[in-house]
Amino acid sequence: MEDRLQIMLVDDEEIVGKRLKSSLEKEGYAIEFFLTGSEALKRLDEKHFDIVVTDIRIDEIDGLEILDAVMENSPETKTIMITGYATAEIAREALAKGAFDFIAKPFRPKDLREVIIKAARQIKRD
Amino acid sequence: MPDKKSRATGPSLGSVLKSDDLAYPDGKFSAEMDRALRERPSFSIRSRLLLAFTLFFVLTLGITLWTMEILGDVHEKILFLEVADDFKVELQQARRFEKNFLLYGTNLDDARQHAVRAQQLTAKHSGRFLRIIGKDSLVVMNDQLAQYIKLLDAIGHGDRKKYESELRQHGAKMLRLAQDFVEKERKLVQSMLVLARRVPFIFLAALAILMVVVGVFLARQIIGVLTRLMEHTKRFADGDFTPIPPARKFRDEFSKLALMLNHMVRELDRHQRILTESHKLRAIGTLVAGVAHELNNPLNNIMLTASIFKDEYESIDEDERLEMLDDLVEQSERARKIVSNLLDFARQSETSIEPLDIRKILDETVALVGNHIKVKKIKLVLDVSDNLPVVHGDRQLLSQVFMNLIINAMDVLPEKGEIRIATRVDGDGDYLVVDISDNGPGIPEHIMGQIFDPFFTTKPSGKGTGLGLSVSRGIVRKLGGYIEVKSQLGKGTTFSVLLPVTSIPSELSANNSKRGKGTLVD
Ligand SMILES: Nc1ncnc2c1ncn2[C@@H]1O[C@H](COP(=O)(O)OP(=O)(O)O)[C@@H](O)[C@H]1O
């Protein structure tokens, strides 16, 4: 086990993964990126992540389903939802289900970084 | 995927639904029909039945009264005949004694007595005599009788020679007259009785004929109206919501039914409008959500890339910088494409209408997609007939429609799939049909209703925009045609573009409003 924070990133946009992975890795996080929900779910079974960042809309498997899987298997993991267009309803639903926070597209890397730092602090406190 | 998108239908869109739009547009016309239906003079089925029964009753009453009248007459005449017989007998007696007197010189008094008794009979029953034989005949008879008595008296006083032959003649004449009367009356009574016996049969026959006539008339009226109303309801079912106009000069219970049917049809139409309207709203919702989502992705990519490019400029190498710039251009292009598709979608009002050679358009379109098709090793069969009827439209837009349909087929086909493009003329020769078929996976039933909604797509983001079919439908509708889909899971899908056959472009708008309620897609 390394002491770097393990982060999973799920989005169906290749560029999101490419950019955020290299940028966040420079910050000292360990990032794994997945384009589809099914791949992400498979990986979640194998490995424990500290933080999961997922788009709400991805192909066959919904971001909310990933949230459900995380809440079931490792509730201590912080899940951050990315919403395409911030509808209060879906965000509220995600928060009610136990999501840590959400962030609306389009966003800057620094916006995500701030949320991740907030989550990391929370994890340390727990 | 589909229901994710439907979340986007914002409640704020509800305000688009103005109640004005939902009012029945032909409301005035419909109200006029209703008034016309109502303002005719009333002649209800009830009053028609009442009239028929009254007619029967009056007829029966008439016949009964008439029969009673005849029987009364007969009765009267029989009574008269009794008296007349007595009268005749008295006269015969009188004449017999008159003969005796003339032969033997006896019984003159007896003769006179009988003659006087006959006179008394007519006096006593003068009313009856008057009624039956009339005043003139009664006067003649009385005169003759009086004359006869006078002659008897004259002969009794001695002038036998002088009056004998006159008495004989007069007596014979008088008796004949009386006998004639009695005979005549007897015959009359006989014929009246015969008539009275026939009356019931005549009456029954007349009644039967009348009943058949009235019955057939009423039934024909009622059945006629029912058939007419049935035709109207069939028309309603076919989607023609023109109200029922008045067809007769009067109104009855059926008019109320017609009014109710008109009311029902108005409500049906209103509900259908509300449904269409809410469907449109859902489409607008999908559209807005789709635009937001579609644009958000490239925007997000641009924002992330540009931010990182700026923040980490020093720490990234040349190659990566170039890659990021490429991504920026590519993502801007993607956003541009979404916007231009959206504009196509909105632009449908500026179509130029010209006579079209469908064959040429299909050839050109196929040439445009030819390269892609070769790469995917898809077989494309073009089966276009030679002398196609003329259609009017915008060649570029129509080409776009065929292109969209071909690309959709290409997208779902595996390598070595087949696309077949065929033309035909539909049954009545009203439409030129272009069928674009593939042997791909088919379209599942549950998304059939949505594939024409703007931004509805089952393709991964970046690949499908979900605008192809909705734009195509908009274009074809504009030309007065429509698009039909037939699909079988695992077997394939056929999209049919139906374009109205027109000789002059102005027919387009007329065609447009005429057709359309019963089609699968529209
Ligand atoms: N030939 C076809 N076979 C199967 N599905 C089809 C076909 N054409 C269209 N579809 C379905 O209809 C959807 C909407 O099509 P369209 O409006 O052209 O948008 P897009 O192609 O961008 O997805 C497609 O995503 C697909 O699910």
Ligand SMILES: [Mg+2]
């Ligand atoms: Mg398409």
